Amino acid sequence: MPMPRRRLILWLATAVISTAALPPLYAQTPPPTVAAAADLKFALEEVAARFERDTGQKLRLVFGSSGNFYSQILQDAPFHLYMSADEGFVFKLADAGKTVDRGRLYAVGRIGVIVPHGSALKADGELKDLAAALKDGRLQKFAIANPEHAPYGARAKEALQHAGLWDAIQPKLVLGENISQTAQFATSGSTQGGVIALSLAKAPSVAKLGEFALIPESWHQPLKQRMVLIKGAPPAARAFYEYIATPAAQEIMVRYGFAMPNEK
Structure with a gap:
């Protein structure tokens, strides 16, 4: 027997409201953004691909000059991990209260x-x-x-x-x-x-x-390259920060001519 028109309208309205309240079935958190010095382009692309294969977590890599990224982060650019070619920029960001700590050397x-x-x-x-x-x-x-x-x-x-x-x-x-x-x-x-x-x-x-x-x-002065997590960095950024110190990541970095620092 057909549903009365009034009941049908109420049922449809309830269904729409209930569906809207549910999270999208395929909703995903956007991948964290890594602001990386341009010298890292080829090496870091390999490391990030390996990280994704090993963990299933994706990253967004952005390459440029360390000084420009430093200025952008001071202005609250939406970066989550900063990989500088000069540790001095990292220290200045830490002093400005933009980072979780003073970071870690990742390469020379x-x-x-x-x-x-x-x-x-x-x-x-x-x-x-x-x-x-x-x-x-x-x-x-x-x-x-x-x-x-x-x-x-x-x-x-x-x-x-x-x-x-x-x-x-x-x-x-x-x-x-x-x-x-x-x-x-x-x-x-x-x-x-x-x-x-x-x-x-x-x-x-x-x-x-x-x-x-x-x-x-x-x-010349040594190219001490330091990375640091920006305040509010999501778990995937923190995972990649730790992944850089793994033998798998370091093997790739060494292949591209980087020396691995003693500091961990």
């Missing part, structure tokens, strides 16, 4: 000279050919990351100063926003070369573009 980086195939420069870590190229006119453009906010750029400046080349090379410099963009400038043929992170030079997609030589680590 290195820099070197890369020159694209066909360049007039040689891949010389002691920068002797770069000095000669400045004098004989071979050098037209040379790439480093912006030393004002990119730690790898600051270390490149220190190395050039150590070699006595900083004043002479400044008019030739092309500044990358971060070390990843710098690697693009240094290998694209738009410059004769540049100073980039060893971790980027070891990536197959970059290595095939040119020749690379390490700069002595005594020529």
Whole structure:
């Protein structure tokens, strides 16, 4: 027997209200966002993929200059884990009350000279050919990351100063926003070369573009890379923070040329 019209309307209204009160069947918490220094691009993508396979938890990776991320976090950007190429930025965020603690060293980086195939420069870590190229006119453009906010750029400046080349090379410099963009400038043929992170030079997609030589680590301040959880970080971000210290993650980092710090 058909349901009376009044009862049918009441039943439908109740069903709609009850359904709206239920959580969506496939609702998921958005993955945490990791703000990572650009030198980590290839290594961290591998680590994150391994983390997802091992734990089933997803991450959102954002790469850029450590200094820019520092400024954004000060303005309450929605990041959950900050992986800086310079531990000084982490300490300043901690002092500003933005982090859960003072973080943990996760790697020590290195820099070197890369020159694209066909360049007039040689891949010389002691920068002797770069000095000669400045004098004989071979050098037209040379790439480093912006030393004002990119730690790898600051270390490149220190190395050039150590070699006595900083004043002479400044008019030739092309500044990358971060070390990843710098690697693009240094290998694209738009410059004769540049100073980039060893971790980027070891990536197959970059290595095939040119020749690379390490700069002595005594020529610049150490690239102590520190990570820290931002206040309010969700469990998945905390899990990844701990995962970075596992042998599986460290094996990947070492393969990309990072030294593992003694501090845990």
